[in-house]
Amino acid sequence: MNIVVCLKQVPKKDSILRIGADQKWIDERDLSYEMSEADAYALEEALRQKEKHGGEVIVISSGPERVRQSIKEALAKGADRAIHLTDPLFNSGDPAVIARALAGALKNEKFDLIFTGLQSDDYGFAQVGLILAEMLGLPSATIVMEVQPEDSGVRVKRELESGWFQWVKLPMPALLTIQSGINQLRYATLKGIMAAKKKEIKEVKAADIGFTESDAISAQSIQRAYFPEKTKRTEIIEGKPAEAAAKLMEKLRFDARVF
Amino acid sequence: MSQGILLFVEQRDGVLNRTTLEALVASQQLAAGMSESLSAAVLGSGVSAVASEIAAKKLDKVYIAEDSKLAEYTPDGYTAALRQVIEKLDPRYVIFSHTYQVRDFAPRLTAALGKTFVGDCIGYKLEGGALLLTRQIFQGKINTDVGVSTEPPIFISFQTGSYRADQAAAGESTAQIENFTLDMSGVELRAKPEEKFQEAKQAVDLTQAERIVSVGRGIKSEENLGLVKDLAEALGAELAASRPICDNEWLPMDRQIGSSGQTVAPKLYLAVGISGAIQHVVGMKNAQTIVAINKDAEAPIFDIADYGIVGDLFEIVPALIAEAKKSQG
Ligand SMILES: Cc1cc2nc3c(=O)[nH]c(=O)nc-3n(C[C@H](O)[C@H](O)[C@H](O)COP(=O)(O)OP(=O)(O)OC[C@H]3O[C@@H](n4cnc5c(N)ncnc54)[C@H](O)[C@@H]3O)c2cc1C
Numbered sequence A: 001m002n003i004v005v006c007l008k009q010v011p012k013k014d015s016i017l018r019i020g021a022d023q024k025w026i027d028e029r030d031l032s033y034e035m036s037e038a039d040a041y042a043l044e045e046a047l048r049q050k051e052k053h054g055g056e057v058i059v060i061s062s063g064p065e066r067v068r069q070s071i072k073e074a075l076a077k078g079a080d081r082a083i084h085l086t087d088p089l090f091n092s093g094d095p096a097v098i099a100r101a102l103a104g105a106l107k108n109e110k111f112d113l114i115f116t117g118l119q120s121d122d123y124g125f126a127q128v129g130l131i132l133a134e135m136l137g138l139p140s141a142t143i144v145m146e147v148q149p150e151d152s153g154v155r156v157k158r159e160l161e162s163g164w165f166q167w168v169k170l171p172m173p174a175l176l177t178i179q180s181g182i183n184q185l186r187y188a189t190l191k192g193i194m195a196a197k198k199k200e201i202k203e204v205k206a207a208d209i210g211f212t213e214s215d216a217i218s219a220q221s222i223q224r225a226y227f228p229e230k231t232k233r234t235e236i237i238e239g240k241p242a243e244a245a246a247k248l249m250e251k252l253r254f255d256a257r258v259f
Numbered sequence B: 001m002s003q004g005i006l007l008f009v010e011q012r013d014g015v016l017n018r019t020t021l022e023a024l025v026a027s028q029q030l031a032a033g034m035s036e037s038l039s040a041a042v043l044g045s046g047v048s049a050v051a052s053e054i055a056a057k058k059l060d061k062v063y064i065a066e067d068s069k070l071a072e073y074t075p076d077g078y079t080a081a082l083r084q085v086i087e088k089l090d091p092r093y094v095i096f097s098h099t100y101q102v103r104d105f106a107p108r109l110t111a112a113l114g115k116t117f118v119g120d121c122i123g124y125k126l127e128g129g130a131l132l133l134t135r136q137i138f139q140g141k142i143n144t145d146v147g148v149s150t151e152p153p154i155f156i157s158f159q160t161g162s163y164r165a166d167q168a169a170a171g172e173s174t175a176q177i178e179n180f181t182l183d184m185s186g187v188e189l190r191a192k193p194e195e196k197f198q199e200a201k202q203a204v205d206l207t208q209a210e211r212i213v214s215v216g217r218g219i220k221s222e223e224n225l226g227l228v229k230d231l232a233e234a235l236g237a238e239l240a241a242s243r244p245i246c247d248n249e250w251l252p253m254d255r256q257i258g259s260s261g262q263t264v265a266p267k268l269y270l271a272v273g274i275s276g277a278i279q280h281v282v283g284m285k286n287a288q289t290i291v292a293i294n295k296d297a298e299a300p301i302f303d304i305a306d307y308g309i310v311g312d313l314f315e316i317v318p319a320l321i322a323e324a325k326k327s328q329g
């Protein structure tokens, strides 16, 4: 079974974010990056499926040079090869533009499943996967918590709201968006890191896939980025830890009366 | 020419999803602000009761689009059906509530129509006639105003809790209900859903807890959990967690708070190293008193906290434990 995993690189979770000079995005200077969380789980699930059923895991990621680091991490964990979409034309705040680039690069690939994260940790569109499915004419299931390949397709467990679940059967090829927590993540081993050095990372530019300027036009775009205004007035308790702790306990006891 | 606003009405087994009423409030405000008409579409099979419920609200028309292929939700069925409705009615805006179901098909639908979908919005602004949609990025840490530059219809979904369902205006008279004729004969439903189910009964019932200490990824590693366990004990509280803690299996799933965990409303909810992503907040925002300990002064959790301490939890939690023990003794 061949599985494509769409990986996005995002600023590390603990990053202190600042608004950029153009006030339309964050200031990207001095940030460190990592794989978007759900994508790390998608990759892990693909590797586990491969270990059980054989086949190939192909990772694909669109983004600047720094993205290579996440691609290498995926290869070190056990992915077989990678496609890196490097053209600045692909960079977009419109999920359809990203999906179009991915679709272009995957047109000539043979796969049974595509995994994406259920949503990215930066834009959080929760769209790129499904738009890609629509463009490639694939059936889809979202927020997947278990994957069972069967003779005639794939059976997946979807998470629904408030503790409900549902199994859904799909013919393959299909696209699944993977939820965090579907499995337990592995670390790359030294052996894996060494082996990754020999693995192929294919670079793809716009011209390679017939992606034109008009394909890159954004239908939606951020006009302004800003920190949310706090609507509730939080009483921030200042002081050294011991002092703040004493003040808080007093408030809880006498003002909030929670004991 | 495209005109009017179309609201997607979500139902399951003939019962209206309450979040639709929140999206209705947004739709009513948009309709008033832009002088557009407002209609609603109910998809399914045997959904006339849902249509009547919506028709009692302030809107112009309700369409019922029924077919046996819509008896159970599938992405292919809903995409095909709503597409037919939209192509016929040609609205300027299509409004959804950002539910799991909508997440499952709306991006497909808009891609199929070659349109754009601004999802998970928390509000909108009308600036000189232009519509800007406010949506959060980086898990609620930053807000953005998003502009759209395609031909209508424009697709928008609103995040749960952004509008208050009880503010949905009732109609002066019942809105007209019209049957919309679908042609679903050529539509293949590729995904075959089975029965919905819930996992085995929860071992702990956090909904009964008076006080909850909840721990998030700020705790860094499983070994450090002892710290928050001690705090919970000192405060006479139950221990709960954000999703990543349960994903890592540091605590069992039944201690997870949020949209995919439990919903609680204790007297005290003390969030330790939790950022306050919306999927967590929906599970605890009704707590009487919310306290947050977080090293990031901009963390969204401080937007809903009554009391906050900005700092390192590894310094603050031990001090709190000491303080709580002192006053007990
Ligand atoms: C469909 C869907 C469903 C979801 N369901 C749920 C759900 O039910 N429940 C849920 O919780 N999440 C859910 N999530 C995930 C949610 O979006 C967030 O990713 C999650 O809540 C983040 O958990 P966290 O706050 O613990 O971690 P993070 O977002 O990583 O935040 C960690 C926080 O700890 C702080 N911190 C770090 N170190 C320290 C320190 N030393 N001292 C003090 N503070 C520190 C940081 O400043 C940060 O604010 C869901 C997501 C999706 C997409």
Ligand SMILES: Nc1ncnc2c1ncn2[C@@H]1O[C@H](COP(=O)(O)O)[C@@H](O)[C@H]1O
Pocket (backbone or CB within 6 Å): A006, A007, A008, A009, A036, A038, A039, A060, A061, A062, A063, A095, A098, A115, A116, A117, A118, A119, A120, A121, A123, A124, A125, A126, A127, A128, A129
């Ligand atoms: N630039 C990208 N390169 C590769 N995959 C991506 C990219 N952007 C988004 N994806 C995939 O699409 C998923 C959903 O992203 P989003 O629609 O932004 O929430 C992510 O979890 C990734 O799997």
